[in-house]
Amino acid sequence: MKKVLIVEASARAQGLVEGRSGSLSRFLSDRFSSRWRHLNNEDIFIYRDVGAMPPQFMSHKWIAAAFTSEESRSAEQRALLCLSDQLIAEVAQADLILIATPMYNYGMPASLKAWFDQVIRVNKTFSFDLARGDFPLQPLLSGKTLVLLTSSGEFGFEPGGLRESMNHLGPHVRTLSHYLGVEEFHEIGIEYQEFGDDRHRASIDLARQAVDELVEQLSRGPVHLHADVFFTPGEASAALAGKP
Ligand SMILES: Cc1cc2nc3c(=O)[nH]c(=O)nc-3n(C[C@H](O)[C@H](O)[C@H](O)COP(=O)(O)O)c2cc1C
Numbered sequence: 001m002k003k004v005l006i007v008e009a010s011a012r013a014q015g016l017v018e019g020r021s022g023s024l025s026r027f028l029s030d031r032f033s034s035r036w037r038h039l040n041n042e043d044i045f046i047y048r049d050v051g052a053m054p055p056q057f058m059s060h061k062w063i064a065a066a067f068t069s070e071e072s073r074s075a076e077q078r079a080l081l082c083l084s085d086q087l088i089a090e091v092a093q094a095d096l097i098l099i100a101t102p103m104y105n106y107g108m109p110a111s112l113k114a115w116f117d118q119v120i121r122v123n124k125t126f127s128f129d130l131a132r133g134d135f136p137l138q139p140l141l142s143g144k145t146l147v148l149l150t151s152s153g154e155f156g157f158e159p160g161g162l163r164e165s166m167n168h169l170g171p172h173v174r175t176l177s178h179y180l181g182v183e184e185f186h187e188i189g190i191e192y193q194e195f196g197d198d199r200h201r202a203s204i205d206l207a208r209q210a211v212d213e214l215v216e217q218l219s220r221g222p223v224h225l226h227a228d229v230f231f232t233p234g235e236a237s238a239a240l241a242g243k244p
Contacts (some may be wrong), residue, residue, distance in 0.1 A: 002043045005094035007031060009101035009112040010051045010151075017144050023051075024151035024190045024204070028211055029100035032149065035215040039186065041175045046090050054111035055083060055118045066121055082119040091119055091180055096218070099173060103152040107168035120179045139180025147185040153194030155203075186214055 010023035014030060033045060056062075065077035066084070073081075080161045091097065101112050108116075122128055126137050150169060156162030157170070170187050177185055192200035 002095040003046065003093050004036065004041065004043055004096045004098060005046045005048065005090050006025060006098045006100070007048045007115060008051055009099070009109045009113070009115075011102075011109065011111075012051070019139065023102070024193060025100040025102050025149055026051075028149040028151070028188065028190065028207060029098060031066050031211050032098055032100075032147065032215060035212055036219070039215060041218040046094065048087070048090060048115070048128070050111040051109065053085065055114040055123070057110075057114050058117050075080070078147045084121055084124075087115065087118050088121060088124050093123070094144060096147065097177075097180060097182065098147045098149065100149040101167045101173075103150060104158075106166045107172060116176050120176065125181075139179050139181050143183060144181045145184040146173075146177045146180070146182040147171070147184070148185070148189075148219075149211070150187065150189035150191055151205075152191045154187065155191040155195075155199070157189075158226055188214065219244075 006029060008026055010025050012026070014026040015022045020228055026150060032096050036043065037045075049138035059080075061077075062080050064082075065073060065080045097144075099112070101108055104110075107113075123140075125141060126139050126223035128139070130136050132138065148170060152169075154163060157164060161167075168188075174185055174187075188207050190200075190207045191203050209231055
């Protein structure tokens with residue numbers, strides 16, 4: 001039995017809202033979890049909707065509390081770290097972390113960044129030791145798989161793509177995932193949302209197909225470590241253009 005943590009970050013709900021179609025990243029997340037449930041019906045899901053309920057931003061007092069040793073914290077400091085403790089506990093028990101997020105202003109939504117800021121915490125998810133030289137941070141968790149499901153209005157954010165240098169979403173999440181104990185990372189995305197054309201419709205189909213294949217692959221047995229990105233948004237464009 002595995003535990004799956006689902007973090008959704010779109011400010012949009014799923015389905016139609018006032019005649020406009022809803023969140024595509026939530027659509028992919030929903031697809032993933034329903035396929036996963038179908039193949040792994042004993043697994044446990046934990047949902048964290050940071051899009052609907054964004055975690056608090058860092059404050060001077062929060063940082064002071066995080067850097068005060070556990071024994072010396074005041075009741076106020078313990079209360080300040082309560083949400084962080086809860087979010088970290090959710091990450092710590094997860095074997096698989098699914099993050100479904102839009103691209104906003106070429107990066108992640110502020111709500112998702114607030115979640116990472118609450119979760120990546122000294123002596124909880126990483127240790128800090130200057131004896132390690134130029135890389136003093138080390139994750140305290142290990143063995144997790146992260147699936148990143150994205151949606152963007154534009155396209156070409158993949159390595160070598162038209163907008164590679166503007167992509168501060170996938171690479172950022174991938175960097176941060178190290179401090180959640182992630183050792184296997186997969187990314188699938190829908191693109192062209194703002195164009196609303198055939199390329200967008202094809203991108204949805206390809207992403208849905210990639211989600212189904214990934215669920216099957218991950219359900220087959222022990223996950224293999226240090227896997228490369230499975231399917232990036234740009235690969236959908238390449239597939240459409242008939243490129244390898
Ligand atoms: C505030 C905001 C900022 C956005 N910024 C970008 C962007 O920088 N690049 C891009 O390709 N699309 C951008 N988009 C488009 C979204 O990525 C796209 O609508 C996506 O489908 C949203 O995810 P969702 O469908 O899960 O809500 C932006 C949309 C919003 C609302």
